Amino acid sequence: MKTVIMAGGRGTRISSVASDIPKPMIKIEGRPVLEHEIESLREQGFKDIIISVSHLGNIIMDYFGDGTGVSPATGKPFGVHISYYFEKEPLGNAGALFKIRDQLTEDFLLLNADAVFDVDFRRFVQFHREKGGLVTIFTHANDHPYDSGLVFLDENQCVMKWSAKEDVRPEYYKNVVNAGLHVVSPEVLKCDIETPKIDLDRQLLKPLAGTGKLFAYDSPEYVKDMGTPDRYYQVCQDFKTGIVQQKNLRNKQKAVFLDRDGTLNRYVGFLRNIEQFELLPGAAEAVRAINNSGYLAIVVTNQPVIARGEVSIPELEQIHNKMETLLGEGGAFLDAVYYCPHHPDKGFPGERAEFKIQCSCRKPKPGMLLKAAEDFNIDLSQSWMVGDSESDILAGKAAGCRTALIGTAEYTQDKTVESLLDFADSCLTNQ
Numbered sequence: 001m002k003t004v005i006m007a008g009g010r011g012t013r014i015s016s017v018a019s020d021i022p023k024p025m026i027k028i029e030g031r032p033v034l035e036h037e038i039e040s041l042r043e044q045g046f047k048d049i050i051i052s053v054s055h056l057g058n059i060i061m062d063y064f065g066d067g068t069g070v071s072p073a074t075g076k077p078f079g080v081h082i083s084y085y086f087e088k089e090p091l092g093n094a095g096a097l098f099k100i101r102d103q104l105t106e107d108f109l110l111l112n113a114d115a116v117f118d119v120d121f122r123r124f125v126q127f128h129r130e131k132g133g134l135v136t137i138f139t140h141a142n143d144h145p146y147d148s149g150l151v152f153l154d155e156n157q158c159v160m161k162w163s164a165k166e167d168v169r170p171e172y173y174k175n176v177v178n179a180g181l182h183v184v185s186p187e188v189l190k191c192d193i194e195t196p197k198i199d200l201d202r203q204l205l206k207p208l209a210g211t212g213k214l215f216a217y218d219s220p221e222y223v224k225d226m227g228t229p230d231r232y233y234q235v236c237q238d239f240k241t242g243i244v245q246q247k248n249l250r251n252k253q254k255a256v257f258l259d260r261d262g263t264l265n266r267y268v269g270f271l272r273n274i275e276q277f278e279l280l281p282g283a284a285e286a287v288r289a290i291n292n293s294g295y296l297a298i299v300v301t302n303q304p305v306i307a308r309g310e311v312s313i314p315e316l317e318q319i320h321n322k323m324e325t326l327l328g329e330g331g332a333f334l335d336a337v338y339y340c341p342h343h344p345d346k347g348f349p350g351e352r353a354e355f356k357i358q359c360s361c362r363k364p365k366p367g368m369l370l371k372a373a374e375d376f377n378i379d380l381s382q383s384w385m386v387g388d389s390e391s392d393i394l395a396g397k398a399a400g401c402r403t404a405l406i407g408t409a410e411y412t413q414d415k416t417v418e419s420l421l422d423f424a425d426s427c428l429t430n431q
């Protein structure tokens with residue numbers, strides 16, 4: 001499979017870090033960002049690379065050549081084959097694709113070099129093939145969803161709506177942000193767009209929303225825009241500590257499993273109404289610390305209100321949208337949310353019989369943690385379960401996790417903490 005890397009970005013906002021080199025050539029740990037990315041692609045068997053360059057592109061071409069030489073930084077072979085498309089006139093970020101479309105006869109990877117990433121591309125491509133769409137975009141939850149482009153998905157991960165930064169969005173939304181990595185069918189390029197510049201998102205992808213041909217592969221792997229000096233320094237730090245590579249799903253992950261009610265949001269008994277949902281003080285700060293630590297942040301919550309017929313699944317999803325929106329406003333995000341809709345006891349008015357079962361996911365059973373471990377390649381023995389009740393501790397122990405109780409009771413937990421923030425401050429180590 002070919003890989004097209006869009007490396008023509010000008011990076012004006014990061015010019016205080018480096019003004020005379022193109023953004024993909026900014027160094028991290030002594031090597032250009034683009035070199036780290038090409039190395040990751042090569043390791044995964046993606047060796048046929050086309051790079052579109054423009055502003056200062058000769059610096060990129062001089063450094064990498066045709067990919068058969070050695071790295072000036074390490075003296076080791078790049079081990080790939082690279083060709084270039086040089087944009088003399090700015091064509092927008094998708095214009096070059098139309099210029100090279102004769103070379104793109106099969107599905108290809110399309111990557112934006114403005115972001116730093118380390119992703120299991122085989123898994124991404126496999127998802128694309130299973131869904132059978134024209135384009136699959138890589139999405140994730142990020143720490144600034146309020147000023148990022150969002151997508152809205154159906155239960156099959158099909159993109160129903162595309163919301164650019166400037167579009168009006170609902171009050172509460174799920175944190176699903178387009179990360180700038182794609183698997184694309186050449187079919188998409190079989191159209192003629194008359195404008196001289198072509199914007200990938202607005203002119204090619206957004207029109208596919210709602211057609212059933214655009215899917216989202218949502219993953220907690222490391223993809224971060226380094227468009228501002230602050231973000232650049234954060235990326236450098238994450239490279240140094242190994243977080244960038246560690247979060248590739250080829251590697252075993254570690255997670256903090258979070259209970260919801262009483263851990264993230266104020267406990268109100270059965271939470272039936274979205275107005276009752278209120279984050280606890282320090283919750284966003286704590287989740288932000290988990291996000292920065294290299295652990296995945298994954299909610300696992302019992303919601304028997306579904307089985308009881310008191311909250312519908314769309315209503316529950318809207319409550320979770322509020323949770324994600326409020327956390328996002330605090331610079332924090334969840335990598336996934338799992339809920340158990342079941343309850344074992346039958347015979348109440350209004351209940352939904354299909355959820356009145358003995359399931360394997362209702363805590364204290366560990367089903368949700370085991371499912372997450374399968375979905376995200378998690379090493380449960382390196383993970384934590386944090387909650388405020390005995391069922392949280394028992395579920396964590398049954399899954400083989402370390403456990404932390406928020407409160408004062410004794411349920412044989414490993415740690416006892418005052419709050420989620422106390423947990424983040426005292427139990428997380430970056431190793």
Ligand SMILES: [Zn+2]
Nearest residue numbers: 340359361362
């Ligand atoms: Zn269940």
